[in-house]
Amino acid sequence: MPQDTTARTADVVVIGGGAIGLSVAWRAAQRGRAVLVIERGELGCGASHVAAGMLAPVTEADPGELALLQLGLRSARMWPAFAAELSQASGGMDVGLRCCGALVVARDGDEAAALDRELALRRELDLTVRRLLPSAARRLEPALAPTIRLALDVPGDHVANPRAMVNALAEASLRAGVVSSTGDAVERIECGGARIRGVRLAGGSFVAAEQVVVAAGAWSAQIPGLPESATFALRPVKGQIMRLRDPAGPGLLERIVRFEGGYLVPRGDGRYVLGATMEERGFDTNVTAGGLYELLRDAAELVPGVLELVVEETAAGVRPATPDNAPVLGASDDVQGLVWATGHHRNGILLAPATAEIVAAALDGEQAPAAFAARRFVREEAHA
Numbered sequence: 452m453p454q455d456t457t458a459r460t461a462d463v464v465v466i467g468g469g470a471i472g473l474s475v476a477w478r479a480a481q482r483g484r485a486v487l488v489i490e491r492g493e494l495g496c497g498a499s500h501v502a503a504g505m506l507a508p509v510t511e512a513d514p515g516e517l518a519l520l521q522l523g524l525r526s527a528r529m530w531p532a533f534a535a536e537l538s539q540a541s542g543g544m545d546v547g548l549r550c551c552g553a554l555v556v557a558r559d560g561d562e563a564a565a566l567d568r569e570l571a572l573r574r575e576l577d578l579t580v581r582r583l584l585p586s587a588a589r590r591l592e593p594a595l596a597p598t599i600r601l602a603l604d605v606p607g608d609h610v611a612n613p614r615a616m617v618n619a620l621a622e623a624s625l626r627a628g629v630v631s632s633t634g635d636a637v638e639r640i641e642c643g644g645a646r647i648r649g650v651r652l653a654g655g656s657f658v659a660a661e662q663v664v665v666a667a668g669a670w671s672a673q674i675p676g677l678p679e680s681a682t683f684a685l686r687p688v689k690g691q692i693m694r695l696r697d698p699a700g701p702g703l704l705e706r707i708v709r710f711e712g713g714y715l716v717p718r719g720d721g722r723y724v725l726g727a728t729m730e731e732r733g734f735d736t737n738v739t740a741g742g743l744y745e746l747l748r749d750a751a752e753l754v755p756g757v758l759e760l761v762v763e764e765t766a767a768g769v770r771p772a773t774p775d776n777a778p779v780l781g782a783s784d785d786v787q788g789l790v791w792a793t794g795h796h797r798n799g800i801l802l803a804p805a806t807a808e809i810v811a812a813a814l815d816g817e818q819a820p821a822a823f824a825a826r827r828f829v830r831e832e833a834h835a
């Protein structure tokens with residue numbers, strides 16, 4: 452990865468070199484901005500390194516989160532063109548987009564009843580979902596256990612490979628003129644009055660910038676220097692996953708298989724991601740025996756062949772979650788030059804194309820959708 456310690460001014464500083472920060476940096480550079488990405492580790496070392504990469508607005512849909520659903524559907528529609536452009540702009544790097552669809556599977560009567568409620572809800576929202584009896588589901592995915600009770604076929608939910616995506620974004624950004632400084636932590640955002648001046652790095656040096664995009668994932672609300680009125684609550688939600696490989700090659704599963712408490716995502720090359728726990732444990736990223744046990748126990752009930760797979764890796768990461776689960780995008784009302792691109796929780800890979808478009812436009816002065824503005828979390832007492 453490129454290391455740069457000389458650039459000390461930029462039009463735009465992006466804090467955080469994950470899927471979101473790099474997508475925004477790439478789009479901003481395409482609009483002619485001099486962009487500096489500052490990443491305290493390696494590019495993509497945060498949640499983006501752990502993510503399964505499902506592009507799943509339909510299975511993730513929640514009736515209480517309609518703005519998020521619309522953003523997810525919009526971003527899912529953007530994904531094929533985003534992947535093709537990224538591949539071309541990176542000199543041919545593949546981002547592992549697979550338009551494979553998903554099956555949501557119930558293992559007992561209670562789960563089947565819950566699936567029927569999910570089906571009704573999605574039909575009300577005009578989303579494409581098909582009810583499948585066990586025999587029909589097993590014709591599509593013969594590796595499913597004969598004991599399954601019901602399945603939903605969700606043909607529009609797909610998957611990309613987040614690590615490949617980050618690598619392609621790093622290359623495309625570099626080619627577009629973005630400078631990435633890795634191993635450099637932003638210690639403080641510097642404001643003069645209610646205006647951004649730049650950022651102070653851990654080594655003490657100062658980078659002047661007219662605009663600062665905060666894309667630091669679950670750590671975004673922790674960076675000192677902003678007035679309290681400009682910030683909001685962001686909490687880390689821990690997720691553990693396993694990366695598995697079938698020594699017999701691809702073919703165990705074609706589609707994503709989702710179930711109560713987890714999912715199995717096929718990469719198409721005989722590799723699978725089994726995820727993910729949802730845990731409120733602060734910034735802890737230890738992988739635990741209990742977390743892995745639960746994932747394997749639940750998955751093996753539905754896809755017994757999972758127990759034959761080789762464990763290649765176990766990992767944990769933290770999702771950046773806002774109080775309403777939707778991201779915070781666009782310019783701050785309180786600090787001129789401060790722009791948010793954070794809070795993507797379970798859907799940062801899905802939402803990267805739409806986020807990059809919205810945030811790059813916000814850098815050019817366009818208003819981001821009000822549903823995603825930081826002001827929705829305004830702390831009255833801070834303003835007072």
Ligand SMILES: Cc1cc2nc3c(=O)[nH]c(=O)nc-3n(C[C@H](O)[C@H](O)[C@H](O)COP(=O)(O)OP(=O)(O)OC[C@H]3O[C@@H](n4cnc5c(N)ncnc54)[C@H](O)[C@@H]3O)c2cc1C
Pocket residue numbers: 466467468469470471472489490491492493494495496497498499500501502503504505506635636637638666667668669670671674689690691692726727728767768769770771792793794795796797798799800801802
């Ligand atoms: C187990 C798991 C499974 C997931 N599965 C999916 C999925 O299937 N589909 C999907 O769409 N999403 C998924 N997600 C969510 C997705 O990973 C996140 O929403 C997305 O990665 C957020 O990207 P980001 O760039 O905002 O954050 P990150 O990838 O966390 O990047 C933030 C970066 O900021 C850097 N940083 C932090 N503070 C500073 C600082 N002060 N100075 C410099 N750099 C700093 C960090 O080092 C990090 O690299 C999953 C997440 C987890 C944990």
